[in-house]
Amino acid sequence: MAPVAAIVFDKDGTLTELNSRWVTFFRSIIAATAADGGDPDAEHTLAERLGVGADHLVPGGPAAVKTESELMAIALEHLVNRGWTADQAITSIGVGLEAATFGRLAPLGAVASTVEALAVDHVLGVATSDNRANARSELEQLGIAHHISALRCGDDGGPVKPDPEVLRSLSREWGLEPTRLLFVGDSEQDRDTARAAGTGFVAVVAEPGSEGEPDHPAPSVFGADAWVASIAELVD
Ligand SMILES: [Mg+2]
Structure with a gap:
Protein backbone atom coordinates (compact mmCIF):
# COMPACT_ATOMS: atom_id res chain seq x y z
CA MET A 1 0.00 0.00 0.00
CA LEU A 18 -23.33 12.85 16.13
CA ASN A 19 -26.23 12.60 18.55
CA SER A 20 -25.45 15.36 21.04
CA ARG A 21 -25.36 17.86 18.19
CA TRP A 22 -28.01 16.71 15.75
CA VAL A 23 -30.87 14.98 17.59
CA THR A 24 -31.92 18.28 19.18
CA PHE A 25 -31.50 19.99 15.82
CA PHE A 26 -33.67 17.63 13.82
CA ARG A 27 -36.30 17.16 16.53
CA SER A 28 -36.73 20.93 16.87
CA ILE A 29 -37.26 21.29 13.12
CA ILE A 30 -39.62 18.33 12.85
CA ALA A 31 -41.76 19.40 15.84
CA ALA A 32 -42.18 22.94 14.51
CA THR A 33 -42.93 21.68 11.00
CA ALA A 34 -45.64 19.28 12.20
CA ALA A 35 -47.18 21.91 14.49
CA ASP A 36 -47.26 24.54 11.77
CA GLY A 37 -48.93 22.10 9.40
CA GLY A 38 -51.58 21.20 11.99
CA ASP A 39 -50.63 17.52 11.75
CA PRO A 40 -49.26 16.40 15.13
CA ASP A 41 -48.84 12.79 13.97
CA ALA A 42 -46.38 13.99 11.33
CA GLU A 43 -43.90 14.64 14.12
CA HIS A 44 -43.61 10.89 14.58
CA THR A 45 -43.83 9.78 10.97
CA LEU A 46 -41.44 12.40 9.65
CA ALA A 47 -38.91 11.62 12.37
CA GLU A 48 -39.14 7.96 11.44
CA ARG A 49 -38.75 8.70 7.74
CA LEU A 50 -35.66 10.83 8.36
CA GLY A 51 -34.10 8.37 10.79
CA VAL A 52 -34.38 10.57 13.88
CA GLY A 53 -34.97 8.69 17.13
CA ALA A 54 -35.70 10.12 20.58
CA ASP A 55 -32.04 10.25 21.54
CA HIS A 56 -30.09 9.10 18.51
CA LEU A 57 -29.98 9.30 14.75
CA VAL A 58 -30.42 5.97 12.96
CA PRO A 59 -26.89 4.96 11.88
CA GLY A 60 -26.57 5.50 8.14
CA GLY A 61 -30.12 6.92 7.99
CA PRO A 62 -31.02 10.05 6.03
CA ALA A 63 -30.51 12.53 8.90
CA ALA A 64 -27.07 11.05 9.60
CA VAL A 65 -25.68 11.19 6.08
CA LYS A 66 -27.76 13.28 3.67
CA THR A 67 -27.38 16.93 2.67
CA GLU A 68 -29.91 19.57 3.68
CA SER A 69 -31.40 19.74 0.20
CA GLU A 70 -31.71 15.95 0.04
CA LEU A 71 -33.42 15.95 3.46
CA MET A 72 -35.79 18.73 2.39
CA ALA A 73 -36.81 16.68 -0.66
CA ILE A 74 -37.44 13.58 1.50
CA ALA A 75 -39.49 15.63 4.00
CA LEU A 76 -41.50 17.31 1.26
CA GLU A 77 -42.35 14.01 -0.40
CA HIS A 78 -43.31 12.47 2.95
CA LEU A 79 -45.65 15.32 3.91
CA VAL A 80 -47.29 15.42 0.47
CA ASN A 81 -47.84 11.67 0.75
CA ARG A 82 -49.62 12.39 4.06
CA GLY A 83 -52.01 14.65 2.20
CA TRP A 84 -50.36 18.02 2.74
CA THR A 85 -50.29 20.41 -0.19
CA ALA A 86 -46.80 21.11 -1.49
CA ASP A 87 -47.25 24.78 -0.59
CA GLN A 88 -48.18 23.92 3.00
CA ALA A 89 -45.26 21.51 3.29
CA ILE A 90 -42.75 24.05 1.97
CA THR A 91 -44.11 26.76 4.26
CA SER A 92 -44.07 24.54 7.33
CA ILE A 93 -40.60 23.14 6.63
CA GLY A 94 -39.47 26.78 6.42
CA VAL A 95 -41.05 27.45 9.82
CA GLY A 96 -39.32 24.33 11.10
CA LEU A 97 -35.91 25.46 9.83
CA GLU A 98 -36.35 28.83 11.56
CA ALA A 99 -37.04 26.98 14.81
CA ALA A 100 -33.88 24.86 14.48
CA THR A 101 -31.89 24.61 17.70
CA PHE A 102 -28.46 23.02 17.73
CA GLY A 103 -27.46 20.62 20.47
CA ARG A 104 -24.05 20.64 22.11
CA LEU A 105 -21.01 20.41 19.85
MG1 LIG B 1 -20.75 10.86 9.51
Missing part, protein backbone atom coordinates in the same frame (compact mmCIF):
# COMPACT_ATOMS: atom_id res chain seq x y z
CA ALA A 2 1.30 3.47 -0.88
CA PRO A 3 2.16 5.57 2.17
CA VAL A 4 -0.68 7.85 3.21
CA ALA A 5 0.09 11.46 2.36
CA ALA A 6 -3.34 12.96 2.90
CA ILE A 7 -6.21 12.25 5.28
CA VAL A 8 -9.80 13.30 4.61
CA PHE A 9 -12.27 13.24 7.48
CA ASP A 10 -16.03 13.00 7.49
CA LYS A 11 -17.31 15.42 10.17
CA ASP A 12 -20.43 14.22 11.99
CA GLY A 13 -19.84 11.00 13.89
CA THR A 14 -16.15 11.12 12.96
CA LEU A 15 -14.74 14.38 14.33
CA THR A 16 -17.80 15.24 16.42
CA GLU A 17 -20.40 13.36 18.43
CA ALA A 106 -18.61 17.82 21.29
CA PRO A 107 -15.40 16.48 19.76
CA LEU A 108 -15.24 12.71 19.44
CA GLY A 109 -12.14 12.05 21.51
CA ALA A 110 -8.94 14.09 21.44
CA VAL A 111 -9.66 15.72 18.10
CA ALA A 112 -7.65 18.95 18.34
CA SER A 113 -4.39 17.34 19.49
CA THR A 114 -4.78 14.45 17.04
CA VAL A 115 -5.36 16.72 14.07
CA GLU A 116 -2.40 18.86 15.10
CA ALA A 117 -0.16 15.77 15.24
CA LEU A 118 -1.39 14.39 11.91
CA ALA A 119 -0.96 17.79 10.24
CA VAL A 120 2.82 17.58 10.77
CA ASP A 121 3.26 15.14 7.89
CA HIS A 122 -0.13 14.89 6.18
CA VAL A 123 -2.33 17.16 4.11
CA LEU A 124 -5.75 17.23 5.78
CA GLY A 125 -9.25 17.75 4.42
CA VAL A 126 -12.89 17.39 5.45
CA ALA A 127 -15.70 16.01 3.28
CA THR A 128 -19.13 16.48 4.87
CA SER A 129 -22.78 16.49 3.85
CA ASP A 130 -23.30 19.48 6.17
CA ASN A 131 -23.50 23.05 4.91
CA ARG A 132 -20.27 25.02 4.49
CA ALA A 133 -21.12 27.83 6.92
CA ASN A 134 -21.88 25.42 9.75
CA ALA A 135 -18.97 23.13 8.90
CA ARG A 136 -16.51 26.04 9.01
CA SER A 137 -17.97 27.24 12.29
CA GLU A 138 -17.68 23.80 13.87
CA LEU A 139 -14.09 23.30 12.67
CA GLU A 140 -13.25 26.68 14.24
CA GLN A 141 -14.93 25.68 17.50
CA LEU A 142 -12.98 22.40 17.49
CA GLY A 143 -9.79 24.41 17.07
CA ILE A 144 -8.72 22.59 13.90
CA ALA A 145 -9.84 24.85 11.04
CA HIS A 146 -6.31 26.13 10.40
CA HIS A 147 -5.09 22.58 9.75
CA ILE A 148 -7.78 21.76 7.18
CA SER A 149 -6.45 22.53 3.68
CA ALA A 150 -9.61 21.67 1.77
CA LEU A 151 -13.29 21.36 2.56
CA ARG A 152 -16.06 19.68 0.55
CA CYS A 153 -19.60 20.46 1.77
CA GLY A 154 -23.16 19.45 0.98
CA ASP A 155 -24.20 22.87 -0.30
CA ASP A 156 -21.16 23.57 -2.48
CA GLY A 157 -23.15 22.76 -5.61
CA GLY A 158 -20.63 20.08 -6.58
CA PRO A 159 -20.77 16.32 -6.15
CA VAL A 160 -21.72 14.97 -2.71
CA LYS A 161 -21.00 11.66 -1.02
CA PRO A 162 -21.29 8.84 -2.09
CA ASP A 163 -20.07 10.30 -5.42
CA PRO A 164 -16.35 9.36 -5.50
CA GLU A 165 -15.65 12.63 -7.27
CA VAL A 166 -15.71 14.25 -3.81
CA LEU A 167 -12.45 12.46 -2.97
CA ARG A 168 -11.05 12.38 -6.50
CA SER A 169 -11.28 16.18 -6.74
CA LEU A 170 -9.26 16.43 -3.52
CA SER A 171 -6.59 14.07 -4.86
CA ARG A 172 -6.28 16.21 -8.00
CA GLU A 173 -6.17 19.42 -5.95
CA TRP A 174 -3.32 17.99 -3.90
CA GLY A 175 -1.54 16.34 -6.86
CA LEU A 176 -1.73 12.92 -5.18
CA GLU A 177 -2.89 9.55 -6.49
CA PRO A 178 -6.12 8.44 -4.71
CA THR A 179 -4.15 5.54 -3.20
CA ARG A 180 -2.17 8.12 -1.21
CA LEU A 181 -5.41 9.34 0.43
CA LEU A 182 -7.07 7.87 3.50
CA PHE A 183 -10.74 8.63 4.13
CA VAL A 184 -11.96 8.39 7.72
CA GLY A 185 -15.71 8.17 8.25
CA ASP A 186 -18.48 6.54 10.25
CA SER A 187 -21.05 5.47 7.67
CA GLU A 188 -21.51 2.96 4.88
CA GLN A 189 -21.92 5.98 2.61
CA ASP A 190 -18.40 7.08 3.59
CA ARG A 191 -17.08 3.58 2.93
CA ASP A 192 -18.74 3.45 -0.48
CA THR A 193 -17.31 6.86 -1.36
CA ALA A 194 -13.80 5.74 -0.45
CA ARG A 195 -14.06 2.41 -2.22
CA ALA A 196 -15.35 3.97 -5.44
CA ALA A 197 -12.63 6.63 -5.34
CA GLY A 198 -9.88 4.08 -4.72
CA THR A 199 -8.72 5.55 -1.41
CA GLY A 200 -8.13 3.73 1.85
CA PHE A 201 -10.92 3.76 4.42
CA VAL A 202 -10.87 3.72 8.20
CA ALA A 203 -14.23 3.40 9.99
CA VAL A 204 -14.88 5.27 13.23
CA VAL A 205 -17.12 3.21 15.50
CA ALA A 206 -17.71 5.21 18.65
CA GLU A 207 -20.80 3.51 20.06
CA PRO A 208 -20.46 0.09 21.64
CA GLY A 209 -23.02 -2.56 20.77
CA SER A 210 -25.48 -4.16 23.20
CA GLU A 211 -22.99 -6.81 24.34
CA GLY A 212 -20.41 -4.19 25.11
CA GLU A 213 -18.72 -5.17 21.86
CA PRO A 214 -18.62 -2.88 18.85
CA ASP A 215 -21.84 -3.47 16.94
CA HIS A 216 -20.28 -4.28 13.59
CA PRO A 217 -18.71 -7.08 11.54
CA ALA A 218 -14.98 -7.48 11.01
CA PRO A 219 -13.36 -4.56 9.15
CA SER A 220 -12.83 -6.63 6.02
CA VAL A 221 -16.51 -7.62 5.98
CA PHE A 222 -17.58 -4.00 6.27
CA GLY A 223 -15.04 -3.02 3.62
CA ALA A 224 -12.86 -0.98 5.95
CA ASP A 225 -9.09 -1.23 6.32
CA ALA A 226 -9.43 -0.71 10.08
CA TRP A 227 -11.80 0.29 12.87
CA VAL A 228 -11.02 3.01 15.39
CA ALA A 229 -13.07 4.23 18.35
CA SER A 230 -11.84 7.75 17.67
CA ILE A 231 -9.35 9.42 15.34
CA ALA A 232 -6.82 9.54 18.19
CA GLU A 233 -5.98 5.93 17.27
CA LEU A 234 -4.58 7.16 13.94
CA VAL A 235 -1.56 8.61 15.75
CA ASP A 236 1.01 6.02 16.70
Whole structure:
Protein backbone atom coordinates (compact mmCIF):
# COMPACT_ATOMS: atom_id res chain seq x y z
CA MET A 1 0.00 0.00 0.00
CA ALA A 2 1.30 3.47 -0.88
CA PRO A 3 2.16 5.57 2.17
CA VAL A 4 -0.68 7.85 3.21
CA ALA A 5 0.09 11.46 2.36
CA ALA A 6 -3.34 12.96 2.90
CA ILE A 7 -6.21 12.25 5.28
CA VAL A 8 -9.80 13.30 4.61
CA PHE A 9 -12.27 13.24 7.48
CA ASP A 10 -16.03 13.00 7.49
CA LYS A 11 -17.31 15.42 10.17
CA ASP A 12 -20.43 14.22 11.99
CA GLY A 13 -19.84 11.00 13.89
CA THR A 14 -16.15 11.12 12.96
CA LEU A 15 -14.74 14.38 14.33
CA THR A 16 -17.80 15.24 16.42
CA GLU A 17 -20.40 13.36 18.43
CA LEU A 18 -23.33 12.85 16.13
CA ASN A 19 -26.23 12.60 18.55
CA SER A 20 -25.45 15.36 21.04
CA ARG A 21 -25.36 17.86 18.19
CA TRP A 22 -28.01 16.71 15.75
CA VAL A 23 -30.87 14.98 17.59
CA THR A 24 -31.92 18.28 19.18
CA PHE A 25 -31.50 19.99 15.82
CA PHE A 26 -33.67 17.63 13.82
CA ARG A 27 -36.30 17.16 16.53
CA SER A 28 -36.73 20.93 16.87
CA ILE A 29 -37.26 21.29 13.12
CA ILE A 30 -39.62 18.33 12.85
CA ALA A 31 -41.76 19.40 15.84
CA ALA A 32 -42.18 22.94 14.51
CA THR A 33 -42.93 21.68 11.00
CA ALA A 34 -45.64 19.28 12.20
CA ALA A 35 -47.18 21.91 14.49
CA ASP A 36 -47.26 24.54 11.77
CA GLY A 37 -48.93 22.10 9.40
CA GLY A 38 -51.58 21.20 11.99
CA ASP A 39 -50.63 17.52 11.75
CA PRO A 40 -49.26 16.40 15.13
CA ASP A 41 -48.84 12.79 13.97
CA ALA A 42 -46.38 13.99 11.33
CA GLU A 43 -43.90 14.64 14.12
CA HIS A 44 -43.61 10.89 14.58
CA THR A 45 -43.83 9.78 10.97
CA LEU A 46 -41.44 12.40 9.65
CA ALA A 47 -38.91 11.62 12.37
CA GLU A 48 -39.14 7.96 11.44
CA ARG A 49 -38.75 8.70 7.74
CA LEU A 50 -35.66 10.83 8.36
CA GLY A 51 -34.10 8.37 10.79
CA VAL A 52 -34.38 10.57 13.88
CA GLY A 53 -34.97 8.69 17.13
CA ALA A 54 -35.70 10.12 20.58
CA ASP A 55 -32.04 10.25 21.54
CA HIS A 56 -30.09 9.10 18.51
CA LEU A 57 -29.98 9.30 14.75
CA VAL A 58 -30.42 5.97 12.96
CA PRO A 59 -26.89 4.96 11.88
CA GLY A 60 -26.57 5.50 8.14
CA GLY A 61 -30.12 6.92 7.99
CA PRO A 62 -31.02 10.05 6.03
CA ALA A 63 -30.51 12.53 8.90
CA ALA A 64 -27.07 11.05 9.60
CA VAL A 65 -25.68 11.19 6.08
CA LYS A 66 -27.76 13.28 3.67
CA THR A 67 -27.38 16.93 2.67
CA GLU A 68 -29.91 19.57 3.68
CA SER A 69 -31.40 19.74 0.20
CA GLU A 70 -31.71 15.95 0.04
CA LEU A 71 -33.42 15.95 3.46
CA MET A 72 -35.79 18.73 2.39
CA ALA A 73 -36.81 16.68 -0.66
CA ILE A 74 -37.44 13.58 1.50
CA ALA A 75 -39.49 15.63 4.00
CA LEU A 76 -41.50 17.31 1.26
CA GLU A 77 -42.35 14.01 -0.40
CA HIS A 78 -43.31 12.47 2.95
CA LEU A 79 -45.65 15.32 3.91
CA VAL A 80 -47.29 15.42 0.47
CA ASN A 81 -47.84 11.67 0.75
CA ARG A 82 -49.62 12.39 4.06
CA GLY A 83 -52.01 14.65 2.20
CA TRP A 84 -50.36 18.02 2.74
CA THR A 85 -50.29 20.41 -0.19
CA ALA A 86 -46.80 21.11 -1.49
CA ASP A 87 -47.25 24.78 -0.59
CA GLN A 88 -48.18 23.92 3.00
CA ALA A 89 -45.26 21.51 3.29
CA ILE A 90 -42.75 24.05 1.97
CA THR A 91 -44.11 26.76 4.26
CA SER A 92 -44.07 24.54 7.33
CA ILE A 93 -40.60 23.14 6.63
CA GLY A 94 -39.47 26.78 6.42
CA VAL A 95 -41.05 27.45 9.82
CA GLY A 96 -39.32 24.33 11.10
CA LEU A 97 -35.91 25.46 9.83
CA GLU A 98 -36.35 28.83 11.56
CA ALA A 99 -37.04 26.98 14.81
CA ALA A 100 -33.88 24.86 14.48
CA THR A 101 -31.89 24.61 17.70
CA PHE A 102 -28.46 23.02 17.73
CA GLY A 103 -27.46 20.62 20.47
CA ARG A 104 -24.05 20.64 22.11
CA LEU A 105 -21.01 20.41 19.85
CA ALA A 106 -18.61 17.82 21.29
CA PRO A 107 -15.40 16.48 19.76
CA LEU A 108 -15.24 12.71 19.44
CA GLY A 109 -12.14 12.05 21.51
CA ALA A 110 -8.94 14.09 21.44
CA VAL A 111 -9.66 15.72 18.10
CA ALA A 112 -7.65 18.95 18.34
CA SER A 113 -4.39 17.34 19.49
CA THR A 114 -4.78 14.45 17.04
CA VAL A 115 -5.36 16.72 14.07
CA GLU A 116 -2.40 18.86 15.10
CA ALA A 117 -0.16 15.77 15.24
CA LEU A 118 -1.39 14.39 11.91
CA ALA A 119 -0.96 17.79 10.24
CA VAL A 120 2.82 17.58 10.77
CA ASP A 121 3.26 15.14 7.89
CA HIS A 122 -0.13 14.89 6.18
CA VAL A 123 -2.33 17.16 4.11
CA LEU A 124 -5.75 17.23 5.78
CA GLY A 125 -9.25 17.75 4.42
CA VAL A 126 -12.89 17.39 5.45
CA ALA A 127 -15.70 16.01 3.28
CA THR A 128 -19.13 16.48 4.87
CA SER A 129 -22.78 16.49 3.85
CA ASP A 130 -23.30 19.48 6.17
CA ASN A 131 -23.50 23.05 4.91
CA ARG A 132 -20.27 25.02 4.49
CA ALA A 133 -21.12 27.83 6.92
CA ASN A 134 -21.88 25.42 9.75
CA ALA A 135 -18.97 23.13 8.90
CA ARG A 136 -16.51 26.04 9.01
CA SER A 137 -17.97 27.24 12.29
CA GLU A 138 -17.68 23.80 13.87
CA LEU A 139 -14.09 23.30 12.67
CA GLU A 140 -13.25 26.68 14.24
CA GLN A 141 -14.93 25.68 17.50
CA LEU A 142 -12.98 22.40 17.49
CA GLY A 143 -9.79 24.41 17.07
CA ILE A 144 -8.72 22.59 13.90
CA ALA A 145 -9.84 24.85 11.04
CA HIS A 146 -6.31 26.13 10.40
CA HIS A 147 -5.09 22.58 9.75
CA ILE A 148 -7.78 21.76 7.18
CA SER A 149 -6.45 22.53 3.68
CA ALA A 150 -9.61 21.67 1.77
CA LEU A 151 -13.29 21.36 2.56
CA ARG A 152 -16.06 19.68 0.55
CA CYS A 153 -19.60 20.46 1.77
CA GLY A 154 -23.16 19.45 0.98
CA ASP A 155 -24.20 22.87 -0.30
CA ASP A 156 -21.16 23.57 -2.48
CA GLY A 157 -23.15 22.76 -5.61
CA GLY A 158 -20.63 20.08 -6.58
CA PRO A 159 -20.77 16.32 -6.15
CA VAL A 160 -21.72 14.97 -2.71
CA LYS A 161 -21.00 11.66 -1.02
CA PRO A 162 -21.29 8.84 -2.09
CA ASP A 163 -20.07 10.30 -5.42
CA PRO A 164 -16.35 9.36 -5.50
CA GLU A 165 -15.65 12.63 -7.27
CA VAL A 166 -15.71 14.25 -3.81
CA LEU A 167 -12.45 12.46 -2.97
CA ARG A 168 -11.05 12.38 -6.50
CA SER A 169 -11.28 16.18 -6.74
CA LEU A 170 -9.26 16.43 -3.52
CA SER A 171 -6.59 14.07 -4.86
CA ARG A 172 -6.28 16.21 -8.00
CA GLU A 173 -6.17 19.42 -5.95
CA TRP A 174 -3.32 17.99 -3.90
CA GLY A 175 -1.54 16.34 -6.86
CA LEU A 176 -1.73 12.92 -5.18
CA GLU A 177 -2.89 9.55 -6.49
CA PRO A 178 -6.12 8.44 -4.71
CA THR A 179 -4.15 5.54 -3.20
CA ARG A 180 -2.17 8.12 -1.21
CA LEU A 181 -5.41 9.34 0.43
CA LEU A 182 -7.07 7.87 3.50
CA PHE A 183 -10.74 8.63 4.13
CA VAL A 184 -11.96 8.39 7.72
CA GLY A 185 -15.71 8.17 8.25
CA ASP A 186 -18.48 6.54 10.25
CA SER A 187 -21.05 5.47 7.67
CA GLU A 188 -21.51 2.96 4.88
CA GLN A 189 -21.92 5.98 2.61
CA ASP A 190 -18.40 7.08 3.59
CA ARG A 191 -17.08 3.58 2.93
CA ASP A 192 -18.74 3.45 -0.48
CA THR A 193 -17.31 6.86 -1.36
CA ALA A 194 -13.80 5.74 -0.45
CA ARG A 195 -14.06 2.41 -2.22
CA ALA A 196 -15.35 3.97 -5.44
CA ALA A 197 -12.63 6.63 -5.34
CA GLY A 198 -9.88 4.08 -4.72
CA THR A 199 -8.72 5.55 -1.41
CA GLY A 200 -8.13 3.73 1.85
CA PHE A 201 -10.92 3.76 4.42
CA VAL A 202 -10.87 3.72 8.20
CA ALA A 203 -14.23 3.40 9.99
CA VAL A 204 -14.88 5.27 13.23
CA VAL A 205 -17.12 3.21 15.50
CA ALA A 206 -17.71 5.21 18.65
CA GLU A 207 -20.80 3.51 20.06
CA PRO A 208 -20.46 0.09 21.64
CA GLY A 209 -23.02 -2.56 20.77
CA SER A 210 -25.48 -4.16 23.20
CA GLU A 211 -22.99 -6.81 24.34
CA GLY A 212 -20.41 -4.19 25.11
CA GLU A 213 -18.72 -5.17 21.86
CA PRO A 214 -18.62 -2.88 18.85
CA ASP A 215 -21.84 -3.47 16.94
CA HIS A 216 -20.28 -4.28 13.59
CA PRO A 217 -18.71 -7.08 11.54
CA ALA A 218 -14.98 -7.48 11.01
CA PRO A 219 -13.36 -4.56 9.15
CA SER A 220 -12.83 -6.63 6.02
CA VAL A 221 -16.51 -7.62 5.98
CA PHE A 222 -17.58 -4.00 6.27
CA GLY A 223 -15.04 -3.02 3.62
CA ALA A 224 -12.86 -0.98 5.95
CA ASP A 225 -9.09 -1.23 6.32
CA ALA A 226 -9.43 -0.71 10.08
CA TRP A 227 -11.80 0.29 12.87
CA VAL A 228 -11.02 3.01 15.39
CA ALA A 229 -13.07 4.23 18.35
CA SER A 230 -11.84 7.75 17.67
CA ILE A 231 -9.35 9.42 15.34
CA ALA A 232 -6.82 9.54 18.19
CA GLU A 233 -5.98 5.93 17.27
CA LEU A 234 -4.58 7.16 13.94
CA VAL A 235 -1.56 8.61 15.75
CA ASP A 236 1.01 6.02 16.70
MG1 LIG B 1 -20.75 10.86 9.51
